[in-house]
Amino acid sequence: MARRVYSFENPDRFVAAAIGQPGSRTFYLQAREGSRVITVSLEKVQVAVLAERLTELLAEVRSRGADVPEEAVASEVDRAPLDEPVVETFRVGTMAIVWDVDDQSVIVEASEVTEGEEEAEEEAAADEEEGDLVRVRLEPRRALAFASRALEVVAAGRPPCPFCGQPLNPEGHICTRRNGYMH
Numbered sequence: 001m002a003r004r005v006y007s008f009e010n011p012d013r014f015v016a017a018a019i020g021q022p023g024s025r026t027f028y029l030q031a032r033e034g035s036r037v038i039t040v041s042l043e044k045v046q047v048a049v050l051a052e053r054l055t056e057l058l059a060e061v062r063s064r065g066a067d068v069p070e071e072a073v074a075s076e077v078d079r080a081p082l083d084e085p086v087v088e089t090f091r092v093g094t095m096a097i098v099w100d101v102d103d104q105s106v107i108v109e110a111s112e113v114t115e116g117e118e119e120a121e122e123e124a125a126a127d128e129e130e131g132d133l134v135r136v137r138l139e140p141r142r143a144l145a146f147a148s149r150a151l152e153v154v155a156a157g158r159p160p161c162p163f164c165g166q167p168l169n170p171e172g173h174i175c176t177r178r179n180g181y182m183h
Helices: 044-063 142-155
Strands: 005-008 013-017 026-033 038-042 088-100 104-111 131-137
Touching: 005 026, 005 038, 013 044, 013 142, 026 044, 026 088, 026 131, 038 104, 044 088, 044 104, 044 131, 044 142
Parallel strands: 005 131, 038 088
Antiparallel strands: 013 026, 026 038, 088 104, 104 131
16 A cells, blocks of 8 residues: 655644543644644654654754744643544654754654564665655744643653652552562
């Protein structure tokens, strides 16, 4: 099957969000441009890494003289829930971010996880056209607003154990730093 590319050149909205209770949340990226909406699922760590890398990329670009704000403007951070109905188009495997020097924008790409992706990482270079792709182009200020919300979504989960740093369930957990005692 041919690869489908969902391209958003100037999205009305691009957000990361989670649905469910802490410890059982499902994470999503959602882009909307006019009446076109795409929602893809991904892991919490992917959301965190995407937000962190976007922030780092924009800081590096700013240090080289580009007109990039230092932080997101609070009023520009989209905190609204996902557009409904939330229909997952695919699950994200790999992501990439690129700074486009020509138009001073960030491009975020999220590729579909494909069958056997774990075993076939070596073959990936030979078969780049497998799996669908979402491509979103953002102005730097919108990329910072996206990253700000994404980090908020990740942080809204279970609090960390003060001893071992692992997430605390409501009923506690067996803490390795406390020799297996519940915390």
